[in-house]
Amino acid sequence: MDVDWDNFLWPYNEAVRELKVKFRSLRQSFLTKGEHSPIEFVIGRVKTVDSIKEKMTRRVISPEVIETDMQDIAGIRIVTQFVDDIYKVVDLIHERDDMEVVEERDYIKNAKPSGYRSYHMVISYTVYLPEGPKKLIAEIQIRTLAMNFWATVEQTLNYKYQGAYPDDISERLRSTAEAAYQLDEEMSAIKDEVQEAQKIFTKNKGKEKS
């Protein structure tokens, strides 16, 4: 199939742009109210054409079904300070009428064997094009700073080894996942104190670094 990739990807770019603005604004809403924000930062990306083609081959996805079967063409990542914050963000997404949750997987309660932890939601979202509305699929990953740190490193290594890690790397990744997990646990223990202090802090300090 000869896909016009620029036109195919355009709506996904549009969706990522809008979703980034919406979740970043949500963060600012909490801060403006002088409250702890469950959202620490938000990034987003659209899969590259090479990456889409590679996945089509690897997963045997035909061009006709990429829109429904490749759910991470548009990807949003929401990073939180605390594990609890992840579930607050999940609730906020469920309550919105401008996006619909079509699937979700909790890799925090059920970490992957590799040590990967994250909450994944697949949503349906509408963008408005010159020719009218278009509903599309996007993936939202929600994780703590520590989970994100580990996952970034694992993704890089995985790309090199394609999942077939040498034993020493595999061992290193596990002990790094453990250190990240410990940091999350320590953070959870101090969470109430920090959130209480954040209210005072935000009220008085106003605008944050950004």
Added chain:
Amino acid sequence: MDVDWDNFLWPYNEAVRELKVKFRSLRQSFLTKGEHSPIEFVIGRVKTVDSIKEKMTRRVISPEVIETDMQDIAGIRIVTQFVDDIYKVVDLIHERDDMEVVEERDYIKNAKPSGYRSYHMVISYTVYLPEGPKKLIAEIQIRTLAMNFWATVEQTLNYKYQGAYPDDISERLRSTAEAAYQLDEEMSAIKDEVQEAQKIFTKNKGKEKS
């Protein structure tokens, strides 16, 4: 009344941010498809607290009704190359489900005595806050580059003279409005040629200055 302005204005800031992203993306949609975009550029602003207070006094608007009666707290301006483009943008806005047109005034077919020309739409738009959805009012002004040039100058002078122009200024503004109108007329005459050429241009030149 003692208004917490930061919290009051927050949703309007949010709306302006989202609307700017949406209309700027619409422009890019046209260009990506290799078509003439009826949108040349988009700007937006939230009225300042001083400006809101001044208007409350001048128009005798009580705090209880500012949300409904002051329709330009959130303001978006869409600037076009050609007069025809204005009506294409108006149609595109009517067709969207993510904003509802509640009022519109055509100051192009019926220019104000001052010479002011523009198309005004008042829309209702929903933003999502931590506490849930909030519907608010925003104003969209649509005008050509020449109308915009004149209006910017007139707004500045009006602020100084509060509408009571000395005769010479009044005369100058009228002849400037006439020059702006002539430029729009000349542009209209050349419109089909330019739009045809733009399709070729966009397809080959790709990314624009921005």
Added chain:
Amino acid sequence: MDVDWDNFLWPYNEAVRELKVKFRSLRQSFLTKGEHSPIEFVIGRVKTVDSIKEKMTRRVISPEVIETDMQDIAGIRIVTQFVDDIYKVVDLIHERDDMEVVEERDYIKNAKPSGYRSYHMVISYTVYLPEGPKKLIAEIQIRTLAMNFWATVEQTLNYKYQGAYPDDISERLRSTAEAAYQLDEEMSAIKDEVQEAQKIFTKNKGKEKS
């Protein structure tokens, strides 16, 4: 020659980004001081690879000398309200130590036969890369809103006709250039009044639409 275009163009992208921030900030400096800004808005772009290749062929520029001989790979456009503002911007650029003017052409005092009016400056500017500093060439075009309006249209038509306009188009372009020139003349006549009023306006209205 086999050019790695991503790497070749990178420093130009960097320069355009920095120059846009610098000139936009300059505008804000004037407004923060409650003064008329000679800069109305700033845009920038890096020439596309296709565009560079086409110009290399047309002007017979060999790969070895594109860095010095193709002076508009990085392009900045500064748009002003009044003709006088153009020369204020020119002065401001000459006074800076972070860029050096290597060439300039005044197409306002000496309009091109087509009717094109603009002030062009070629500057030398240093960006810092991982491997150290790199000096490169960039072009700055300075024009009024009316000149910019006309030039945008002319550039589009020129791309289609490659300079060989049919007589009627040629005639239309001339009368449009005349209308743009008249608008600039009218504006110049009202300039002192507007700039005076802008000081009052900016002081009281604070943040602008952007």
Added chain:
Amino acid sequence: MDVDWDNFLWPYNEAVRELKVKFRSLRQSFLTKGEHSPIEFVIGRVKTVDSIKEKMTRRVISPEVIETDMQDIAGIRIVTQFVDDIYKVVDLIHERDDMEVVEERDYIKNAKPSGYRSYHMVISYTVYLPEGPKKLIAEIQIRTLAMNFWATVEQTLNYKYQGAYPDDISERLRSTAEAAYQLDEEMSAIKDEVQEAQKIFTKNKGKEKS
């Protein structure tokens, strides 16, 4: 003294904007070359007026000397993946001619008693205002993701307790600092592997999430 804060802070805003663009571009330079970037992300802020006043009182700084004695009015934070990256960033800053290092403190080799780790540089940087060049002081903090995570939490708590932590909080902060330190150690052990893989990854995956 009656300071016009908007005008006083303006050049600092300008400096923060330029420095953010410059360091973010440096990150992109590494990625465009297909290399590991020692910069993971960059944020910046200008101290709020309330915060400046509070510090003037606490540290007994008179208005005449704030420009020289309050070195963190403009603040940039550069966050890295690995501890080694911090020193690479330090070297890159020393090599640049567009900023001059006037002071530096290594709180990594010499952590503060609280557990705080970071590398601080004070630089002198020139911005160009309508009235000419202005040299000002800015602070750059360089730290790993784990150090940054801990420091953000500590800063919040410190604001509440003003350094006088109850014993249990103090103990919690220490064990959290230890967990963050462990994560950095684990990361350092895996660093060469990750950086090697990143080169392959960046070359093939192209544009990153941002």
